[in-house]
Amino acid sequence: xxxxxxxxxxRPDAGTTLISEWIVDTPDRQERAxxxxxxxxxELSARFRPEAFLRLSCFASADGRVLLSVAQxxxxxxxxxxxxxHRAEMVGRIDREIPGIRRPGLVRYRLAHxxxxxxxxxxxxxxxxxxxxxxxxxxxxxxxxxxxxxRLRAAxxxxxxxxxxxVSEDGARGLLYAPVTQANDVAGARxxxxxxxxxxxxxxxxxxxxxxxxxxx
Numbered sequence: 001x002x003x004x005x006x007x008x009x010x011r012p013d014a015g016t017t018l019i020s021e022w023i024v025d026t027p028d029r030q031e032r033a034x035x036x037x038x039x040x041x042x043e044l045s046a047r048f049r050p051e052a053f054l055r056l057s058c059f060a061s062a063d064g065r066v067l068l069s070v071a072q073x074x075x076x077x078x079x080x081x082x083x084x085x086h087r088a089e090m091v092g093r094i095d096r097e098i099p100g101i102r103r104p105g106l107v108r109y110r111l112a113h114x115x116x117x118x119x120x121x122x123x124x125x126x127x128x129x130x131x132x133x134x135x136x137x138x139x140x141x142x143x144x145x146x147x148x149x150x151r152l153r154a155a156x157x158x159x160x161x162x163x164x165x166x167v168s169e170d171g172a173r174g175l176l177y178a179p180v181t182q183a184n185d186v187a188g189a190r191x192x193x194x195x196x197x198x199x200x201x202x203x204x205x206x207x208x209x210x211x212x213x214x215x216x217x
Contacts, residue, residue: 004126006179006194007057007070009164010114014054014072017166018079019175020106027064029098034058034067034195036094041198044086052078053200059128059192068130068192070177076108076169109166109175112142113149117156125161129189131176141167141174148176157186 009017022037024030041056054072061068073079095101133144145165152163159182166175178186 004194004196006126006128007055007072007197009070009072009177010111010162011054011072013074014111015075016073016079016169017109017111018069018071018073018106019109019166020069020071021104022067022069023065023102023104024067024098025065025100027060029101030060030064030067031195033094033098033101034060036097037067037069038196038198040090040094044090045198045200048082048086049201050078050082051201053082055197055199055203057197058195060195062191062193067195107173107175108169109173110169111164112145112167112174113165115149115152115156115163115165115178117153117160117162125179125181126194127181127191128177128179128194129186129191131186131189133174134172140171142171144174148174152178158182160186 022033024033038056038058041053044050045053052074054074056072057070059068059070060066071079131148133141133148145167149163149165152160152165157180159180161179161181163176163178166177167173168175176186176189178189180186180191
């Protein structure tokens, strides 16, 4: 089932958050790729009902070049087992429809910090900002995540909703995800707009049931 609600990245049943980018180069290809990916996962979820699949959300970068996917699963093992069986055919169908998509790779993240500010969720938005950091020897991503969370708590940018700061499973990368109503007010972050999402077979925990709305397209 599809929904237009932003994902709850602090939901307790999400054991892993998987973030990937598809480089598609144009806004038209961006929307076509999102439509194809969401359609594939909607069908897979309805057909095979993988209980470990919680949600897939697709976001469009503001420059029209990148499709950002944020997937939530109960565990990495469950995700790997499912995609080993189904991913190749799914990607093949998408590539036949939209050739030339470049995929730098998927990163597995763990939630490190959640920053909720006063009145953070008072506005409605379908825009998020994403900021990334790579670690250097002696400066692990976990430290970047801690500093970033502390900075946001001390001086939250106007229009920022509840922010989530992640560290990759291997400890090499950090990522900030924050809903915003004023996309330019989070330093170093790039805005993305929600295009649509697919909720897993048991969507109640994420509020993504039939009342959650339809596709963005």
